[in-house]
Amino acid sequence: MKRWEAYTLPLLAAIALLLLWHWSVIWTHTSVFPKPADVQRGVIELFSKGLLWGYTRDSLYRVGVGYGAAVLLGIPLGLVLGWYPTAAQTTNPVIQILRPISPLAWIPVSVLWFGVTDAAAIFLIFLASLFPIVLATMDGVHGAPGMFVDAGRNFGLSTPALLSRVVFPAALPRIIIGLRIALGVAWLVVVAAEMIAVDSGLGYLIIDSRNAGKRYHLVVAGMLLIGVIGLCLDTGIRQLEKFKFLRWGFYHE
Amino acid sequence: MAGMVQTTVRSKLSLNGLNMTFGHGDEVVDVLENIDLEVREGEFICLLGPSGCGKSTLLNIVGGFLKPSSGEVVIDGEPVRGPDPRRIFVFQERGVFPWLTVEGNIGFGLFRLSRSEKVRRIAHYVELVGLQGFERAYPHELSGGMKQRVEVARALAVNPDMLFLDEPFGALDSITRLEMRRELLRIWRAERKTILFVTHDIEESVQLADRVVVMSTRPARIQNIMEINIPHPRDISSRRYLDLRDSIFEQIGLAHKI
Numbered sequence: 001m002k003r004w005e006a007y008t009l010p011l012l013a014a015i016a017l018l019l020l021w022h023w024s025v026i027w028t029h030t031s032v033f034p035k036p037a038d039v040q041r042g043v044i045e046l047f048s049k050g051l052l053w054g055y056t057r058d059s060l061y062r063v064g065v066g067y068g069a070a071v072l073l074g075i076p077l078g079l080v081l082g083w084y085p086t087a088a089q090t091t092n093p094v095i096q097i098l099r100p101i102s103p104l105a106w107i108p109v110s111v112l113w114f115g116v117t118d119a120a121a122i123f124l125i126f127l128a129s130l131f132p133i134v135l136a137t138m139d140g141v142h143g144a145p146g147m148f149v150d151a152g153r154n155f156g157l158s159t160p161a162l163l164s165r166v167v168f169p170a171a172l173p174r175i176i177i178g179l180r181i182a183l184g185v186a187w188l189v190v191v192a193a194e195m196i197a198v199d200s201g202l203g204y205l206i207i208d209s210r211n212a213g214k215r216y217h218l219v220v221a222g223m224l225l226i227g228v229i230g231l232c233l234d235t236g237i238r239q240l241e242k243f244k245f246l247r248w249g250f251y252h253e
Numbered sequence: 254m255a256g257m258v259q260t261t262v263r264s265k266l267s268l269n270g271l272n273m274t275f276g277h278g279d280e281v282v283d284v285l286e287n288i289d290l291e292v293r294e295g296e297f298i299c300l301l302g303p304s305g306c307g308k309s310t311l312l313n314i315v316g317g318f319l320k321p322s323s324g325e326v327v328i329d330g331e332p333v334r335g336p337d338p339r340r341i342f343v344f345q346e347r348g349v350f351p352w353l354t355v356e357g358n359i360g361f362g363l364f365r366l367s368r369s370e371k372v373r374r375i376a377h378y379v380e381l382v383g384l385q386g387f388e389r390a391y392p393h394e395l396s397g398g399m400k401q402r403v404e405v406a407r408a409l410a411v412n413p414d415m416l417f418l419d420e421p422f423g424a425l426d427s428i429t430r431l432e433m434r435r436e437l438l439r440i441w442r443a444e445r446k447t448i449l450f451v452t453h454d455i456e457e458s459v460q461l462a463d464r465v466v467v468m469s470t471r472p473a474r475i476q477n478i479m480e481i482n483i484p485h486p487r488d489i490s491s492r493r494y495l496d497l498r499d500s501i502f503e504q505i506g507l508a509h510k511i
Contacts (some may be wrong), residue, residue: 089273097303150318155362155411156338165361248351248393 034217042221051205056229059190059201062118062163063233066125067186074130074182078137079163082171088138095131103128103189107196121193123200128189129182136178140171173241173249180237202226228236265415265447266292266315271324273310281474284310288324290466290475294414297441297448299458302468303505308451309419311473315415315449316342328415338362340415341408347407347424349392349407355379356388358403363410377404381440398429402436409440415447422457434460438485455505459498460487467504477504 018036025035034042046052081088103124110127112118144167152166168175194203202222209218241250273285284307292298300308313319313325317336326333328340336342341362349358357379363371379388382402392400402422408416418437422430438461441448452458458465465479479501483493 139300147344148350150336151344153318153350154336154338154340154342155314158335160453161364166350169350174354213256243350244391247391251393 004225012185020252029132030213032216038217041218042217043065043214043225045222046205046218052225054224055200055202055205058198059203061182062121062193062198062201063125063186063190066122066190067129067183069122070126070129070133070182070185070186071179074133075137075168078134078175078178079141079168079171081134082138082141083159083163083167095134099131099135103185104192107193110193111197116197116199118198120197121190124193125186125189125196129186132182133175133178133187136181137171137175140174141167142172143174169245173246174236176240176246176249179240180234183233184230185239187226191226202229257358263294264291265294265296265328266290266449267327268311268315269325269327271311271314271321271326273307273314273319274322285314285321286472286474288473288475290478292447292449295445296445298450299462300449300451300468301455301458301465301501301505302453303470304453306468306470307473308453308468311468312342312417312419312451314511315463316340317404318342326485333358339413340417341411341413343404343408343416343418343421344371345393347397347404349400349403351392354391355384355395355403358392359406359410361407373425375408380404381409381443382436388431396429397425398433401425401433405437405440409444409446414447417450418450419449420451420453423452430457435486437461442485455498455501456489459494459501460489467501 022035022037026034043052046055081091106124106127107120110120110123114123146171148166149162152162157165190201191203191206194201195207198204199208202225206219206222209215209222240246255424268288268290271285271288273283275282275284276366287396288311290298294445300311310319314321315333315338316334317326323488340450350361352482353361356375357377360371360375366374374387382405384399384402387395387399392403395403401419405421422433425433434457437448450461459481465481466475467477468474469476479497481497483491487494
């Protein structure tokens with residue numbers, strides 16, 4: 001693809017889609033579903049009421065806390081489980097049973113434990129992010145080249161030092177892939193959690209706009225905002241791959 | 254008598270009746286058979302044998318990474334129980350840590366030193382292996398030969414008394430390989446380490462070693478030990494060199510006959 005094509009072709013596709021959307025609304029004579037222009041009005045409305053920033057901030061805060069806690073707990077946990085085969089074998093059945101349970105299935109439990117609070121939503125995000133991080137870290141530990149570990153042991157490192165100075169950095173490229181997956185999941189879950197458990201945030205915006213008189217232009221505005229912010233988060237976390245001490249794990253010269 | 258003891262070069266390493274088998278039940282593979290060897294302090298030994306003969310396994314046992322099925326490894330009068338910073342293993346595939354800079358790699362084993370001593374030591378070994386100007390470079394920015402230098406410097410920085418090298422120059426191009434051999438000999442003379450060097454390259458072994466330990470195909474036994482009494486720098490077109498080289502060629506050839 002040429003340089004100008006790389007920008008113009010996706011732009012054309014987006015415009016085509018917007019046109020199709022616009023005309024579909026007109027052709028079907030729907031009175032509920034908004035046109036692109038209505039959605040734009042919705043975004044401006046949210047912005048002028050100060051809700052846009054407030055709701056985004058609340059959603060990001062919940063993701064920040066829940067995901068942050070999952071990172072802080074998940075990486076050390078994954079390192080230990082990956083390092084000690086007995087620990088992995090002992091916990092494996094539990095992990096394998098818990099893993100396929102959708103985070104959404106935890107909503108009733110979460111509300112039971114934490115009530116209709118921020119904590120309930122944060123707990124769901126924490127839970128949803130934890131598994132990808134733990135599993136990616138374990139995988140990274142297993143994939144760490146034996147000769148790095150041998151070299152570390154050769155220099156007389158204790159086990160904690162070996163884990164932090166050799167195993168962790170050797171596993172880091174895979175851990176970062178796990179962090180990226182987990183962040184995507186966290187963002188999916190915050191929206192779902194906010195539909196049930198709290199009264200602010202982008203998920204709440206969507207469900208509230210629908211309930212309060214089918215204001216679908218705000219529903220779709222909320223959806224698009226979620227998409228854009230999700231893209232920003234993913235782009236942000238991908239920047240990690242560009243660090244010089246991580247390049248070896250992502251680019252093969 | 255005390256004078257006598259001092260003048261005799263003492264035994265640094267002894268391998269006593271080493272045997273190694275892998276697997277269990279019906280699928281047992283004998284890898285090493287009855288290996289006995291004495292290595293003097295400061296000696297440069299090449300373990301030479303065909304690929305897959307078990308010489309790397311032997312080096313891993315000496316390094317403390319593997320336990321032999323029977324027999325023992327004694328270094329400085331003590332049986333080897335595991336890897337030890339006094340003896341550093343330099344890996345076949347480049348074992349430099351890709352997440353650390355040249356400095357970070359060379360200083361890796363120096364965590365017990367003070368900051369200033371660490372900085373001084375790193376600078377010394379950067380210079381010894383000729384990597385000035387690349388202190389902040391990452392391994393992926395270096396050539397194969399430079400990475401190998403980093404690994405050798407990382408090993409030397411902790412001031413070990415033995416180095417175990419497992420086909421360290423195998424992945425380098427032939428010009429770099431020659432250069433690295435010369436460098437290694439220079440470092441060996443400067444730092445007086447006892448070196449165990451595994452290779453399948455006959456020329457390499459005759460260029461480097463005080464003694465070449467010729468090993469047979471699996472299960473590896475010591476077939477012969479050749480004394481290479483040519484002073485360094487060695488003239489690789491001299492009669493003596495060629496004779497020694499050819500005689501090893503012959504021995505390896507015999508080892509291949511069925």
